[in-house]
Amino acid sequence: MTTFRSPSFELPPEDRASSPYTGYTRAHWEAAADGLLHAAWRWATPGGALLDLPGPPSHSGVRSDGLEGYARTFLAAAFRVAGAGGKDPQEWLDRYARGLAAGTRTPGRDDAESWPVILDHHVQGQPMVESASVALGLRLTRPWLWDRLESGVQDRVEQWLRGALRHLPAGNNWYLFPYTVAGFLESVGRGDTETTRARQRALELLERWYRGDGWYADGDGRAFDHYNGWALHLYPTLDAHLAGDGSASAHHGARLSEHLESFSLMFGGDGAPLHFGRSLTYRFAASAAVGLGAVSGHTPLAPGVSRRLVNGSLRYFLERGASGGDGLLSLGWHGPHPATLQSYSGPASPYWASKAFVALLAPATHPLWTSVEEAAPSEGADRVLSVPAPGFLVQSTRADGVVRLHNHGSDHVRPEEGESAVGTDPHYARLAYSTVTGPTSAANPADNHLSVTVGGVRSTRRRIRPLGAGHGEGWGWAGSWHVPVFLAGPSTVPGLRVESVTVARGRYELRVHRVLGAPDGARAELTGWAAEPGGPVRSQLYGLHGWAAPEEVRAPQGTAFTRWAVLPRLAADVAGDVVLVALASLTAEPDAGPLEQVVDTAHVQAGPDGDTVGVEVGWAEDGTRTRIVFGRRAVTMDHS
Known part of the structure; x- marks a missing residue:
């Protein structure tokens, strides 16, 4: 729970006539x-x-x-x-x-x-x-x-x-x-x-x-x-x-x-x-x-x-x-x-x-x-805005005033650094950030992260390559790909890469990941937002295709917003090329419902050439369908 306090120095009286939102002059x-x-x-x-x-x-x-x-x-x-x-x-x-x-x-x-x-x-x-x-x-x-x-x-x-x-x-x-x-x-x-x-x-x-x-x-x-x-x-x-x-x-x-x-x-x-x-x-x-x-x-x-x-x-x-x-x-x-x-x-x-x-x-x-x-x-009204140059997708909801940034382009990796560079930066490596949550500690499970576990070691996301971004009325998308990097043992696995697409509408985030070249015995994990249990914001994550039942994991070191946090996590065994689809939400709406009924259909189908795979998701509220086609290092999108 947020604790409000006055600064240690004196401020003038508020002026709600000229500053109805803040009182500040x-x-x-x-x-x-x-x-x-x-x-x-x-x-x-x-x-x-x-x-x-x-x-x-x-x-x-x-x-x-x-x-x-x-x-x-x-x-x-x-x-x-x-x-x-x-x-x-x-x-x-x-x-x-x-x-x-x-x-x-x-x-x-x-x-x-x-x-x-x-x-x-x-x-x-x-x-x-x-x-x-x-x-x-x-x-x-x-x-x-x-x-x-x-x-x-x-x-x-x-x-x-x-x-x-x-x-x-x-x-x-x-x-x-x-x-x-x-x-x-x-x-x-x-x-x-x-x-x-x-x-x-x-x-x-x-x-x-x-x-x-x-x-x-x-x-x-x-x-x-x-x-x-x-x-x-x-x-x-x-x-x-x-x-x-x-x-x-x-x-x-x-x-x-x-x-x-x-x-x-x-x-x-x-x-x-x-x-x-x-x-x-x-x-x-x-x-x-x-x-x-x-x-x-x-x-x-x-x-x-x-x-x-x-x-x-x-x-x-x-x-x-x-x-x-x-x-x-x-x-x-x-x-x-x-x-x-x-x-x-x-x-x-x-x-x-x-x-x-x-x-x-x-x-x-x-x-x-x-x-x-x-x-x-x-x-104002709910908005989704794509910013292609940095690879950002910005999503805001009027009901709770929460803004979310889906990161598909900013990585803070120097050009001279290879994929094997040691370390990861939680302030850039995550899939998403917001105005009400912070990333978890490097010693705790990573929030908003798609990892691949090989030989008992989870991967991290370092260099991010944008695949595109765009938006329409009430929705938007952004995509990227990365080579999973392992901080113990060999830094990379030959042929292993992850393509990620986020589609945002309202408070919902459709998260689609294509894992390519996963070795036998590998395991993928997707986490959602880190939030305080029983706090004012709620994190939700629901698997639509390829994921097993969700679990809740703990982040005892908390975030910049809470001393202690929990986050939802999905997992799946992966080998070769696999497409995984999930729905996520971060909301401060007290009456926000569960995610199970938000999407009524979710299909994944490989193309005839073997190089493409299509994902189609139907939204229950209005019958809109989102279609994502993964090609050879390219993504096409349709939402209608």
Whole structure:
């Protein structure tokens, strides 16, 4: 059961006239920024250069973590002050000015204040990430901070920042960090060939990573996640907006607007973003793209819809304990949750959530704040939306406000990694994610997973190859294939592969899997959603063809939403080529019925050539029939 609580800092009274869904106003955002900053600054070093927040260090070490605390909170302060036209009643910028002077006096020195130097990403890379927040904060507050610094401090800050231009970023969104640093230096008249090249290189890679439908891959692979909104769209679009560059704004803004066409559906009726991908401890940073779209004017959303989404996301986390009793953002989702984290997560990492405060760049007179909140896309009629470029199928239901993402394209596997690469990432490997459930621990049975067991070892899903996606009125589909990978013994089995198709309509998910080349003695297992027993959401899974009777398995380590979870599981002995069909559901509707009567027919028939197999399912409610034909590495679909 969800426990609602007030944040540790004071918020203004709710305004249900202008915000009928959340009660939040622009004043709530200012109060939240101030509250989070006050809590963090209690842990500052005497000179203010490092914010050494309590907690276990990241793999970058305590000094880098302290810089992270300074830089990421600076970003929140910068949006807060810039959005107020320079008004700074809490005198935040004085603190950050003192920290700049202290941190850049002797970079790399092992003393109480000095910042670490910026090196290559694989040596001492984290400071490069933080340099972008420092640079962006300085750019946003230039008249009230940078322009008032002594020239010697300005020179020292520039030299420290240039470390980002002279060292190697990681091969993903990190190239936008030197891009952002270079943009600031050019904005204050300190540009040169070095800054020009850093920006050109980032833009070249950004074009390569753009895959369509408003979505970027985070690097050369197929990692599609929240980094689209809080990095890959945010940095170039905000840069163009601050520079007043109409051509760049039009280019990047058009992509942001297209991104929001699908991404805006990925917030639940309770305000939660999808629990999917890495760095989820950044929480309400997920709304940054929505806020930036409103600020820049590059959005398909009405101002009241944007307001509903950003307000809902902020409120969702604040009232579920994201900032604990001490006011600090914890490492987790609602509260602390170690499984949500990556090795680079340190005590100050959650403060990338500061990016959500980009919404404050819209002044009080902006339509984002003067328009009355309107329903979020997930609060309208039931919807199913396919997004072919990333391989997503998004499914929302009005009755419970739950949004589900069926993943047939995002895998977070580097191009140079083969199928034998060790390990699996629960935040990408699952078949489906939602706004009310999280993946189970790697030590527990995997939720939403089709595994093949060979020699007593269950397979995992790593590299995902899309087979297509599409949607019509009230329904949609997406498909992919993968080579099962085994983390013990031989990594792969020759000839073994799995093709998967999800068809969504209403709250139902038709899950069809074609297992090819299974060796004798192999066993397939399919799991459903992980949910709290007796909790507000219910997970259902029913076999239609090829599966044995279902069982319920336990996940004692729980998920980010519940300390303890259970999930349904189907199993079948497989050998050679086998097609398996099941129906799944995740619902918070208290009167949702069982799945047994939803489908009245389910047939599987091999084609005459032996290379194709057809699946036909009849829906009892309206007589609609879904037909799926698996060909040679291709899928065709009909739903009528």
